[in-house]
Amino acid sequence: xxxxxxxxxxxxxxxxxxxxxxxxxxxxxxxxxxxxxxxxxxxxxxxxxxxxxxxxxxxxxxxxxxxxxxxxxxxxxxxxxxxxxxxxxxxxxxxxxxxxxxxxxxxxxxxxxxxxxxxxxxxxxxxxxxxxxxxxxxxxxxxxxxxxxxxxxxxxxxxxxxxxxxxxxxxxxxxxxxxxxxxxxxxxxxxxxxxxxxxxxxxxxxxxxxxxxxxxxxxxxxxxxxxxxxxxxxxxxxxxxxxxxxxxxxxxxxxxxxxxxxxxxxxxxxxxxxxxxxxxxxxxxxxxxxxxxxxxxxxxxxxxxxxxxxxxxxxxxxxxxxxxxxxxxxxxxxxxxxxxxxxxxxxxxxxxxxxxxxxxxxxxxxxxxxxxxxxxxxxxxxxxxxxxxxxxxxxxxxxxxxxxxx
Numbered sequence: 059x060x061x062x063x064x065x066x067x068x069x070x071x072x073x074x075x076x077x078x079x080x081x082x083x084x085x086x087x088x089x090x091x092x093x094x095x096x097x098x099x100x101x102x103x104x105x106x107x108x109x110x111x112x113x114x115x116x117x118x119x120x121x122x123x124x125x126x127x128x129x130x131x132x133x134x135x136x137x138x139x140x141x142x143x144x145x146x147x148x149x150x151x152x153x154x155x156x157x158x159x160x161x162x163x164x165x166x167x168x169x170x171x172x173x174x175x176x177x178x179x180x181x182x183x184x185x186x187x188x189x190x191x192x193x194x195x196x197x198x199x200x201x202x203x204x205x206x207x208x209x210x211x212x213x214x215x216x217x218x219x220x221x222x223x224x225x226x227x228x229x230x231x232x233x234x235x236x237x238x239x240x241x242x243x244x245x246x247x248x249x250x251x252x253x254x255x256x257x258x259x260x261x262x263x264x265x266x267x268x269x270x271x272x273x274x275x276x277x278x279x280x281x282x283x284x285x286x287x288x289x290x291x292x293x294x295x296x297x298x299x300x301x302x303x304x305x306x307x308x309x310x311x312x313x314x315x316x317x318x319x320x321x322x323x324x325x326x327x328x329x330x331x332x333x334x335x336x337x338x339x340x341x342x343x344x345x346x347x348x349x350x351x352x353x354x355x356x357x358x359x360x361x362x363x364x365x366x367x368x369x370x371x372x373x374x375x376x377x378x379x380x381x382x383x384x385x386x387x388x389x390x391x392x393x394x395x396x397x398x399x400x401x402x403x404x405x406x407x408x409x410x411x412x413x414x415x416x417x418x419x420x421x422x423x424x425x426x427x428x429x430x431x432x433x434x435x436x437x438x439x440x441x442x443x444x445x446x447x448x449x450x451x452x453x454x455x456x457x458x459x460x461x462x463x464x
Contacts, residue, residue: 061167062328063160064464066336067100068426069093070321072250072274073414076179080274081318083180083258086115086122089320090176091133096251097172098134101324101336105135107170108324111142112159114151114175116417116452118144119188121181130176130320146418149385150347150449150457151175152321153421157345157459159325169330174322175423177416183316202300203352204453209308210299212386215356216307219392223307226387227289230312230411233384237408238282245407248430249321249423250276279315279414301353312387317414321422339429340445343460344370350454356389358456359448360396366446366458374398378442378463379432381424383449384409393450406431421447425459432463 070093074080081089090113098105111134113127128142147154152175159171178185193205203211215221240246252275259268289311296305324336331338346369348361359382367373380399384390394404407427410420428445435442448458 061164063163063325063342064328064331064338065323065340065342065425065429066326066331066338067097067324068249068321068339068429069096069100069251070249070423070426071253071319073277073279073317073319073416074274075279075414076316076318077184079278079318080255080257080272081178081180083269084178084255084318086126086176086178086181087129087133089178089253089318090126090130090174090322092251092253093320093322094130094134094172094174097322097324101326103170103324103334103336106137106139108136108140108172109168109170110162111136111140111172111174112155113142113144114155114418114421115144115146116148116151116177117182117187118146119182120185121178122176126176130174147457148452149383149415149417150421150451151418152423153425153447153449153457153459156323156325156342156422156425160342163325163327169327171325172322173325173422174320175419175421176320177418178318179316179416180318201352206300206353208355208385208452209296209313210302211353211355212308212313212388213296213302213305215354215392216388218354221388221392225391226307226312227286229387229391230289231284231286233405233408233411234280234282234284236406237280237412240407241277246277249426277413279317280412284311307388308386312411314385314410314415317416319414319416319419319423321419321426323422323426338464339433340464341462343462345457345459347455347457350456352454355452355454356386356450357393357396358450358454359393359458360456362456362458363397363446363448366460370460372444377444377446378403379406379428379445380404381428381445381447383415383420383424384411385415385450387411389450421449425461429461429463436463
């Protein structure tokens, strides 16, 4: 009999602003361990049942280094017999780990896995990231765009594919409005597990630092009071790039916010989950990646999604819900419109422009969210079957995962 990998639980932290939010002093292993611990509890399994934790991280060094997947597993209360590994595919790391965990279950006979993602932009990218010998001579001559700043690629996509500033700002407002409505409706309560932290606070007048007790119990990055006038008044922030000398499009309002957080899902073989009485949220059906030019890395989903759907005999209209990561408004708008995705099926509760984008976490967060949203809709009597999670990836790639709602 064929084996199936099912997702039986999801848990995540709230998203906190990088540098000045509730996780600005919290180690990556603690954030990730917290998410894993609660995902395991929600799955109604013993920690020792988890054979391996696969952790995604966009910058696996410093406070998210030393194989943070293994550290997080132990932090979560798993015994030393539970292994852990760390995977980096930049912004799709948290989706990549779920695909790898599912593959282990389907192909290698593993009964229980954790797929997860974490990012501490506060302590790594803002905390002294290692840039020693970052570039390589041959590649810098042949393909320097591999090192191009993501924000510059967003400027290039906007210019190359005629995605106007107005279109981007209108879209960003919708993202803010959808997140605010979802928060008001309590739609993230089934995902977020509050976490007590020690937050660093800096007195603006004296520069004095202090540590305060804090609880991250919700997403803290969005701005419900956002208006189109406010977005339109923001100045573009990029200049002096490889190709773009003066940015025209990307502002603080139409790009994803820098934030910290972690998310985890527990996957089991279907028969194992049924025997255990675990709550099946959905079935992992497939995963695809595709490469593109690094200077337009934001359009990666345009290449990954068709590859995924073709392999499963599906069309865009067969997908009932989409989570397409909002790295920048220019790239997600172009990808959505080029693929022909119905805006009413797409990022229905907002996305990273409003909620924030901890690079390694986002794929795992989106997977948990789309499965819970699919369940809500099925329980409301809607005929929904498939969801796709997709995103662009630094260096010029796209990734897409297919899930069937339980």
